[in-house]
Amino acid sequence: MYLALKEIRHEKLRYSLIVAMIVMITYLIFILSGLATGLANENTQAIDSWHAKSIVLDRDANVNLSQSTITNEQVNGAQLTKSQALIGQSPVVVKQNNRKKESAQFVGLKGAQYIAKDLVISSGRKAQNNHELVADQQFKMDGYRLGNQVKFNSSSTQYTIVGFTKNAKLNVAPVVYGSLKTWQTLRNLPSGNLAGSAIVSKTAKFSGRDKGLKTYSNSYFISKLPGYSAQNTTFGFMIGFLMVISLVIIAVFLYILTIQALPMYAILRAQGIPAARLVRTILSQSLILMACGIVIGAILTAITAKLIPFGAPIFFNVPMLSAMAVGLLLMGIIGAAIPARKIATVDPVQVIGG
Amino acid sequence: MAVIELKNINKYFGSGTSKVHVLSDVNFTAERGQLILVVGPSGSGKSTFLTIAGGLQTPSSGNVIIEDQAVDQFSKKQRDELRLNHVGFVLQAYSLVPYLKVREQLELVTKVKPKGNLDDRELKELLNQLGIDDLVNKYPSQLSGGQTQRVAIARALYANPEIVLADEPTAALDSARVIVVGKLLKELAKTRNKAVVVVTHDARLTEFADMTYEIMDGKLYLKDLAPVDK
Ligand SMILES: Nc1ncnc2c1ncn2[C@@H]1O[C@H](COP(=O)(O)OP(=O)(O)OP(=O)(O)O)[C@@H](O)[C@H]1O
Numbered sequence: 001m002y003l004a005l006k007e008i009r010h011e012k013l014r015y016s017l018i019v020a021m022i023v024m025i026t027y028l029i030f031i032l033s034g035l036a037t038g039l040a041n042e043n044t045q046a047i048d049s050w051h052a053k054s055i056v057l058d059r060d061a062n063v064n065l066s067q068s069t070i071t072n073e074q075v076n077g078a079q080l081t082k083s084q085a086l087i088g089q090s091p092v093v094v095k096q097n098n099r100k101k102e103s104a105q106f107v108g109l110k111g112a113q114y115i116a117k118d119l120v121i122s123s124g125r126k127a128q129n130n131h132e133l134v135a136d137q138q139f140k141m142d143g144y145r146l147g148n149q150v151k152f153n154s155s156s157t158q159y160t161i162v163g164f165t166k167n168a169k170l171n172v173a174p175v176v177y178g179s180l181k182t183w184q185t186l187r188n189l190p191s192g193n194l195a196g197s198a199i200v201s202k203t204a205k206f207s208g209r210d211k212g213l214k215t216y217s218n219s220y221f222i223s224k225l226p227g228y229s230a231q232n233t234t235f236g237f238m239i240g241f242l243m244v245i246s247l248v249i250i251a252v253f254l255y256i257l258t259i260q261a262l263p264m265y266a267i268l269r270a271q272g273i274p275a276a277r278l279v280r281t282i283l284s285q286s287l288i289l290m291a292c293g294i295v296i297g298a299i300l301t302a303i304t305a306k307l308i309p310f311g312a313p314i315f316f317n318v319p320m321l322s323a324m325a326v327g328l329l330l331m332g333i334i335g336a337a338i339p340a341r342k343i344a345t346v347d348p349v350q351v352i353g354g
Numbered sequence: 355m356a357v358i359e360l361k362n363i364n365k366y367f368g369s370g371t372s373k374v375h376v377l378s379d380v381n382f383t384a385e386r387g388q389l390i391l392v393v394g395p396s397g398s399g400k401s402t403f404l405t406i407a408g409g410l411q412t413p414s415s416g417n418v419i420i421e422d423q424a425v426d427q428f429s430k431k432q433r434d435e436l437r438l439n440h441v442g443f444v445l446q447a448y449s450l451v452p453y454l455k456v457r458e459q460l461e462l463v464t465k466v467k468p469k470g471n472l473d474d475r476e477l478k479e480l481l482n483q484l485g486i487d488d489l490v491n492k493y494p495s496q497l498s499g500g501q502t503q504r505v506a507i508a509r510a511l512y513a514n515p516e517i518v519l520a521d522e523p524t525a526a527l528d529s530a531r532v533i534v535v536g537k538l539l540k541e542l543a544k545t546r547n548k549a550v551v552v553v554t555h556d557a558r559l560t561e562f563a564d565m566t567y568e569i570m571d572g573k574l575y576l577k578d579l580a581p582v583d584k
């Protein structure tokens with residue numbers, strides 16, 4: 001530690017450059033994982049707020065909520081209890097005369113079922129008829145107010161926003177809760193015999209009791225959300241690669257520095273200073289550099305989190321970021337292994353010559 | 355009493371046709387209280403001889419006995435321990451850590467070996483004698499060649515080893531300094547009862563030596579050119 005600190009203090013420029021690089025990598029990793037978590041949340045927030053354990057869909061819908069339709073007979077046959085709710089989902093464009101259009105997910109609910117009953121309203125009240133809506137907080141952020149009249153797609157029917165709710169995002173779009181009747185009109189299903197898109201259940205073992213229906217676990221359903229898995233895999237890869245890059249950077253730099261300093265290590269070995277002590281020196285150097293980089297990177301991330309425009313899908317999951325910090329430290333140790341080996345095996349006589 | 359004993363030392367480098375025989379059947383003893391000089395032309399094997407005598411490298415054959423211990427049988431770790439606690443090396447080149455001030459070079463010795471070093475008063479006197487007491491806050495890059503060499507000597511002597519092995523310690527020194535270092539090494543041998551072996555081609559040191567050997571063609575001769583007997 002003595003030597004490690006002295007050398008870093010003496011070679012400030014050199015080591016600041018390495019730290020700067022680690023700072024950038026840490027920052028990138030933190031921001032990317034913030035985005036990954038943020039986007040994942042926006043995919044699933046609404047579903048999470050339903051506390052669903054399983055979801056019943058049309059067997060032929062390829063586990064896709066938008067493609068799934070459930071008939072009135074199927075709903076009757078399924079015998080819903082107070083732990084199940086029928087939903088009708090459809091993507092919509094919300095329009096208000098003088099405001100910008102907003103892409104949203106319409107979710108039709110039945111007032112008597114648990115999702116509508118348990119819906120947490122942050123301002124306003126629940127919808128009481130087919131022309132009232134409860135919208136995600138995002139709309140409020142974008143300037144919509146309670147009592148505003150809105151239209152869906154190209155239809156001329158007016159609906160009134162009577163309440164706002166927090167954390168209602170589905171597939172990265174804000175949710176508008178309305179009635180199943182409205183859903184039917186949105187899907188152009190003239191009072192037909194289609195009841196909704198899916199049955200959401202708070203219990204895991206709920207069966208639709210119909211050959212045409214299939215029950216999926218909530219986690220499987222989420223993994224099949226359009227783009228969800230691909231997105232997570234992409235972020236996972238990027239973060240993984242950044243980890244590897246940080247490993248390579250620290251390894252290469254420490255290696256070069258070690259090679260340059262080899263005569264000095266040889267001198268110390270000649271004086272009888274045990275190899276283990278010198279190996280500890282390089283390991284602690286690596287850890288110090290990594291730790292500095294991570295701390296500065298984390299501070300930058302925190303500043304960014306404060307400055308970032310509201311509504312950007314970024315969410316910092318502290319335990320996960322801590323795990324990544326530990327991962328980076330580990331990369332530091334692995335990165336120091338090769339130079340450490342070099343030091344451990346240096347032959348004083350060869351290097352000193354004479 | 356002999357603290358270093360080399361018996362029938364041979365050292366080869368390389369193999370096959372490029373094999374060189376650097377030391378052949380070298381016998382040597384050094385006792386406490388002696389300042390011994392080993393001279394020889396460049397490439398004659400002086401450094402090789404010294405590093406073998408200090409347990410820094412192993413001979414191809416023969417025995418190295420330091421303080422009654424068969425060092426040629428030692429593990430790497432044991433040899434580290436021997437050098438740390440019993441042998442002080444003053445090496446020919448690169449002897450200081452570039453990012454430590456002179457004071458810290460000495461501090462490092464204390465870190466690794468907390469006991470048995472010179473006390474503050476003795477250290478002060480040593481630095482004074484070597485004329486480097488006002489250099490303690492300088493980095494090696496701020497020292498001249500001769501100053502570096504004197505700091506390296508101070509560093510080795512600070513650990514208070516029983517055996518001092520010096521490789522060309524006066525190469526960069528002017529005559530006045532050579533006399534200082536010669537006196538210092540001699541005094542070290544006499545008053546502190548250490549075994550001091552110096553390899554050099556600096557003839558100015560011979561007047562301080564108790565004995566002078568010469569290495570020629572891999573063989574070690576007493577200066578009168580008679581082969582050294584056991
Ligand atoms: N590791 C090695 N591998 C191969 N040959 C070596 C090695 N070390 C030394 N030699 C050879 O052994 C011979 C003696 O080398 P040594 O360093 O002991 O000489 P020296 O007397 O100290 O020379 P100088 O006065 O120039 O320091 C030289 O010919 C050198 O080339």
Ligand SMILES: [Mg+2]
Pocket residue numbers: 353354400401402446521
């Ligand atoms: Mg030499």
